[in-house]
Amino acid sequence: MQILHNQILVQVILLLLALHLVLHLVLHLVLHLVKKLLRVVEVVVEVVVEVMVEVMVQEL
Secondary structure (H helix, E strand, O other), rough: OHHHHHHHHHHHHHHHHHHHHHHHHHHHHHHHHHHHHHHHHHHHHHHHHHHHHHHHHHHO
16 A cells, blocks of 8 residues: 555656646747747847838938
């Protein structure tokens, strides 16, 4: 009975470690994607601002 209890405990610990690893990887991926997305947004904003400035200059 004690051996079975220990096996269950080991399996639970392994499961928790696996979940921790998966969460860590998912978080890393999400952060990576967010960084890429922010870079894209930054570029888009720069282009939009440049276009707006050119349009305003032409109107003057």
